[in-house]
Amino acid sequence: MNIGACLTQPRNCDSARCHSLETHIRAHSPMNLFELFQNRIAACVSDLGQSVDLPKGVDTGRITVEPPRDPSHGDLATNAAMVLAKDASMPPRVFAEKLVPRLQALEGVSSVEIAGPGFINLRLDSSLFHGVLRSILTDREAYGRSTKGKRKKVNVEFVSANPTGPMHVGHGRGAVFGDALASLLDFAGYDVTREYYINDAGAQVDILARSAFLRYREALGENIGAIPEGLYPGDYLVPVGEALSKQYGSSLLKQSEKEWLPIVRQAAIDAMMDRIREDLAALAINHDVFFSERSLSEGGNRDEIAALIDELKSRDLVFQGRLPPPKGAPVEDWEDREQTLFCATQYGDDVDRPLLKSDGTYTYFAADIAYHRSKYLRGFKTMIDVWGADHGGYIKRMTAAVKAATDGLGDLDVKICQLVRLLRNGEQVRMSKRSGDFITLREVVDEVGRDAVRFMILYRKNDATLDFDLGKVIEQSKDNPVFYVQYAHARCASVARQAQTSINPGSDEFKHADLKRLTDESERGVMHRLAQYPRLIESAALAHEPHRIAFYLHEVASDFHALWNRGKDHPDLRFVIENDRDLSIARLALVDSVRIVLASGLSVLGVSAPDEMR
RNA sequence: GACUCCAUAGCUCAGCUGGAUAGAGCAGCCGCCUUCUAAGCGGCAGGUCGGAGGUUCGAAUCCUCCUGGGGUCGCCA
Numbered sequence: 115m116n117i118g119a120c121l122t123q124p125r126n127c128d129s130a131r132c133h134s135l136e137t138h139i140r141a142h143s144p145m146n147l148f149e150l151f152q153n154r155i156a157a158c159v160s161d162l163g164q165s166v167d168l169p170k171g172v173d174t175g176r177i178t179v180e181p182p183r184d185p186s187h188g189d190l191a192t193n194a195a196m197v198l199a200k201d202a203s204m205p206p207r208v209f210a211e212k213l214v215p216r217l218q219a220l221e222g223v224s225s226v227e228i229a230g231p232g233f234i235n236l237r238l239d240s241s242l243f244h245g246v247l248r249s250i251l252t253d254r255e256a257y258g259r260s261t262k263g264k265r266k267k268v269n270v271e272f273v274s275a276n277p278t279g280p281m282h283v284g285h286g287r288g289a290v291f292g293d294a295l296a297s298l299l300d301f302a303g304y305d306v307t308r309e310y311y312i313n314d315a316g317a318q319v320d321i322l323a324r325s326a327f328l329r330y331r332e333a334l335g336e337n338i339g340a341i342p343e344g345l346y347p348g349d350y351l352v353p354v355g356e357a358l359s360k361q362y363g364s365s366l367l368k369q370s371e372k373e374w375l376p377i378v379r380q381a382a383i384d385a386m387m388d389r390i391r392e393d394l395a396a397l398a399i400n401h402d403v404f405f406s407e408r409s410l411s412e413g414g415n416r417d418e419i420a421a422l423i424d425e426l427k428s429r430d431l432v433f434q435g436r437l438p439p440p441k442g443a444p445v446e447d448w449e450d451r452e453q454t455l456f457c458a459t460q461y462g463d464d465v466d467r468p469l470l471k472s473d474g475t476y477t478y479f480a481a482d483i484a485y486h487r488s489k490y491l492r493g494f495k496t497m498i499d500v501w502g503a504d505h506g507g508y509i510k511r512m513t514a515a516v517k518a519a520t521d522g523l524g525d526l527d528v529k530i531c532q533l534v535r536l537l538r539n540g541e542q543v544r545m546s547k548r549s550g551d552f553i554t555l556r557e558v559v560d561e562v563g564r565d566a567v568r569f570m571i572l573y574r575k576n577d578a579t580l581d582f583d584l585g586k587v588i589e590q591s592k593d594n595p596v597f598y599v600q601y602a603h604a605r606c607a608s609v610a611r612q613a614q615t616s617i618n619p620g621s622d623e624f625k626h627a628d629l630k631r632l633t634d635e636s637e638r639g640v641m642h643r644l645a646q647y648p649r650l651i652e653s654a655a656l657a658h659e660p661h662r663i664a665f666y667l668h669e670v671a672s673d674f675h676a677l678w679n680r681g682k683d684h685p686d687l688r689f690v691i692e693n694d695r696d697l698s699i700a701r702l703a704l705v706d707s708v709r710i711v712l713a714s715g716l717s718v719l720g721v722s723a724p725d726e727m728r
Numbered sequence: 729g730a731c732u733c734c735a736u737a738g739c740u741c742a743g744c745u746g747g748a749u750a751g752a753g754c755a756g757c758c759g760c761c762u763u764c765u766a767a768g769c770g771g772c773a774g775g776u777c778g779g780a781g782g783u784u785c786g787a788a789u790c791c792u793c794c795u796g797g798g799g800u801c802g803c804c805a
Contacts, residue, residue, distance in 0.1 A: 183748070193747065196785065206785065230748045231785055276805060313805055407805095437802055441729050445802075453803080464731060464801095471803040478805050506732055507800035530733075533798080574741080577733065579798080581740075590767050593754065601767060612764045646744090653744055665742060668752085672769095679769035682760075689764060705764095727767075 146260075146648040147246060148190070151236070152179045155192050158216040172201050181646060188227070188235035189642065196232040206232025243641040244629040250644060250707040251624050258647045258714055262655070263303030269489050270296040272500035273394065273401070274311040277386035278322045279348055281393050284502055286555040287580065288531045290571040290720070292500040293399045294660040295529070297718050302655030307494070309403040311485060314383050315411070316478060322346060322386070323379035327366070329355025330378065334364055354385045393556045397564055398720050410484050411476065419476050422484040422519065423454075423469055431457050431518050437465060456483070461514030479511065486512070486526065487519040497526045498658060500576075506530050527658060532579040534571075539585035562588050565721045569596040572664045572719050590727070595668050599712065600724055602671035605678060606709035607725035609689055610702065616690050617698050624703035631700040634687055636680055640673045640704060644711050651718075660719065667715045674708050 156174035163172060177198075182191040195210035202209045210228045217226045217236065225237040250257045272292020275285045293308065300306045313319070325346040332338045333355040341347040358366065358381055366374045387404070394400070410418040426432045435455050439448050455466040456479075469480040489497050497516065501508070509528045516526040536543040536553065543553060559567050566587040573595050574580045592598050613619060632638070647666070654662040681688035689701045713723040 178744095178747085180744075180747090183751085187748075191748085196747075199785070233748065274805095278805090316805060318805055440801060441731095443801080448802075451803090468802060473803075475803090477803065482805095503733080503799055505800085505805090510731075530799095532733080578741080579734085592768065594767095595753085597767070598753095601765085605765065605768090609764055616764090650744075657745070659744090661742090662744070665752090666744095668742095672752085675768055676770085678764075679760085679766090682763065682766090682769075685763075727765085 146652070147242060147645050148179045148181075148649045149652075151190055151192070152177060154220055155179060155194055155217065158213060158220070159194060159198065162213055162216060168198070168202050172198060174198075181642065182233075182235060185639070185642075187229060187233075188225075189238040190236040192234050192236070193232075195228070195234055199232065210234050240630065240638075243638070243645060244632075246645040247629055247641060247703065247707050248625065250710055251627075251703060254710055255714055255717070257710060258651050259301055259303070260648060260652050260655070261303040262652050263299060263305070265303065265305045266496060267307070267493050268299050268304045268496045268498065269307050269309055269492075269494035270299070270498045270500070271309045271311055271489075272296075273390075273399075274313065275390060276313045276318055277383045277390065278318055278346060279386065280350055281390060281555040282552055283534045283536055283555055283558055283582065284531075286397065286558070286567065287534050287571050287576075288500045288502060289394060289397060289399050289555075290568050291529070291531055291576050291660065292498075293397075294568070294572050294663075294719050295498065295500070295658055297720060298651070298655050298660045298663065301718050302651055304496075304655070307403060308399075308401045309405060309489075310401040312383070312387065312404055312406045312408075313478075314406050315408040315481065319379055319383060320375065322351075322382050323375050324371075326351050326354045326358070326382040327374065327378050330358040330362075330366065331355070333359035334367070350389070351382070354382050357381065357385070393554075393559070396556060396559045397567065405485065405488070407481050407485065410481055410488070418488065419480050419484040422487055423480065426456060426518065429518075431460070432469065433457065433466075435466065437468070456480075456515065456518070458511045458514040461517045463510040463514045467511050467515075479515070482512065483515040483519050486516050486524070490516075490520045490524045495520075495524055497524060499526060499528045501528055501530055503530055503532045529576055529658060531576050534580045534582050537581055537583040537585075539583065543584070558582075558584065565600065566596050568719060569599070569664060569721050572661055572721075573668075575659070575661050595664070596721070597727075598675075599664075599667045599671045599716070600721070601727055602674045603709060603712040603716065603723045604725060604727045606674065606705050606712065609678075609705050610709070613690050613698070613702050616692065617695055617702075619699055619702055623699055624706055627700045627703040628696045629700050629703065631697045632704060634680075636673075636677050636687075637701070637704060640670075640677055640708060643670055643673050644707055647711050647715070663715050663718055667712060667719075670708060670712055670715070674705075674712075 156177055159168075159172070159174050159177070162168065174194075177192060177194045179190055179192045182188060195213060196206040199206040199209050207228055210232050213234065214226050214228065217223060217234065222239045222242045223236050224239050227235050229235050253259075270292055272295075273281075273285060273289045275281050281289070296306045296308050321344065325341070328338050328341065328345065329351045332352070358378060361381075362377075366377065411420070423432060433455055434452050436450060436452055437455070439445070439450070449472075451472065453468050453472075454470045456469055458467045459465065467479055468477055469483075471477055486497060499512070509530070512528065513526050516524050536558070562584055567582075570582055570587050571580065586594060587596060588594075590597050590601075632641070650662060650666050654660060689705055690698045691701075716723045
């Protein structure tokens with residue numbers, strides 16, 4: 115690509131047709147001011163390379179363009195000179211001086227200055243930010259949507275709670291996080307599949323079946339007494355037992371466990387999964403795929419796990435060997451024996467991992483490898499798993515296994531959600547596991563609402579522990595970020611309602627608003643903030659960090675509340691100025707833009723954007 | 729013992745994959761309601777980014793070693 119020839123024009127743009135930058139912005143929406151300038155600055159650097167002694171093919175990828183922390187530094191700052199100084203073998207500031215004239219020649223740049231160790235600060239024409247506003251008002255809910263993902267298939271596996279009981283708040287965190295991450299990736303242009311891995315094989319679900327069978331006998335009138343140690347005591351299995359008694363009468367009693375267990379097990383799993391799906395639906399979470407672990411070895415005419423192990427064997431990644439005894443707390447029934455191991459150490463794990471139990475059945479790990487290989491075979495090169503904190507020690511072996519099972523072509527990113535501490539007005543809410551009557555996720559959602567649960571979970575990094583206070587999250591005050599952000603949206607809507615009774619803007623009037631009338635510093639500040647939204651979406655999606663959206667929304671809300679209040683101190687800054695229709699329209703267009711971005715971000719997080727909150 | 733996550737204002741936390749003088753919110757102090765929702769806003773004060781080295785133009789951020797906490801540690805899922 116001949117970048118130099120298109121120096122003052124945006125890249126990939128026919129210069130004859132693209133005569134103004136604002137036109138360009140509107141023609142290439144969704145637009146990202148920062149990306150645009152990153153490309154243009156990179157082009158300037160490449161062009162400079164023809165006259166200055168720059169190595170061929172210099173890496174311009176490290177150039178960043180970001181808003182300076184201090185607004186007095188300008189609108190955009192780039193580190194181009196500092197990053198490339200070494201390649202150019204000259205001090206950053208000297209390189210910067212050579213670059214400045216070219217940057218100054220860029221359309222829309224009003225001034226350029228070198229600062230500090232070699233930052234280049236750009237001041238932009240207001241028209242650029244007006245262009246941003248127009249693209250918001252035109253694209254509406256599509257503003258910020260990115261094509262960066264190039265429709266690449268991404269599999270987000272989350273929740274995957276064992277179908278042995280109701281979900282607790284910890285599951286809820288993974289559920290909300292995974293769902294928001296999936297939405298974020300979708301918004302950033304990926305082809306996302308939400309997936310749930312049902313652990314319906316192994317010992318746990320057999321225990322579930324025995325527990326349910328007990329409830330079945332109870333439903334038939336038997337006095338079962340206390341639930342024996344080792345079985346699930348929760349009364350959520352009572353309805354399962356009753357359903358079984360209705361369907362089968364007493365006929366199961368005559369069968370051996372070998373006969374009734376598969377029947378009861380499947381019924382119990384189905385009942386648990388129905389309930390889990392309901393609980394997820396209460397949080398507006400819907401998976402695209404529910405993948406059964408059991409189906410890997412029993413489902414069709416082929417044992418996927420055996421196939422996987424065979425394949426790994428053929429590539430010399432499986433061997434018979436012995437493992438050193440586990441460190442830490444001693445394991446009572448440890449016996450040194452030769453077993454079937456996957457060479458996880460070849461892929462960065464600390465020890466090799468067993469694929470078969472001593473009874474000859476597959477380990478959970480073996481099934482999990484086959485499962486991840488299945489994802490890969492279904493076209494997902496990028497996989498994201500969302501796990502609870504207690505599975506942190508499992509990451510190395512799974513990423514190792516994915517590398518091995520996909521021959522290095524698949525990529526797994528495991529996101530760990532740390533523990534949730536449930537509080538009520540500062541007092542910790544104890545969850546007694548023994549009795550089985552712990553506080554379920556559903557109870558929490560029913561008490562404080564979906565929005566509060568979702569936003570508070572997302573208002574924290576996934577790998578930091580979360581204090582969730584049932585009292586605080588429903589407070590209607592600025593201390594509660596859920597309310598604070600939603601209220602900003604409601605306020606925008608309220609302003610629009612009020613305006614209908616005064617200047618009553620036409621349906622298409624905002625798009626043609628005279629945005630040059632927005633001259634106040636706070637108005638300019640809001641425009642800058644809104645301009646960052648597309649960039650934020652892309653970086654949050656790339657980092658797999660939806661919490662950045664929540665914090666950004668809090669900042670937008672803060673900007674807006676401040677703007678709103680300025681109208682109190684300065685009546686000339688009120689949104690609606692009775693005798694100045696053009697100014698009012700411009701300001702209402704800004705308010706509408708704020709509302710659109712708030713609604714968009716909240717939508718990505720799966721939180722509602724109410725028009726009023728009385 | 730090994731691996732892993734964390735340590736930032738009195739408290740709860742951000743810090744945009746290495747950028748400029750480290751930021752919010754609570755709590756504290758001082759202000760702002762005849763006004764588009766005061767359910768809000770402005771200001772002041774508050775810091776050896778756990779400690780010590782290292783990498784480079786530049787480190788809260790990356791590497792090593794300490795200190796203090798959470799989690800995990802064949803055949804559970």
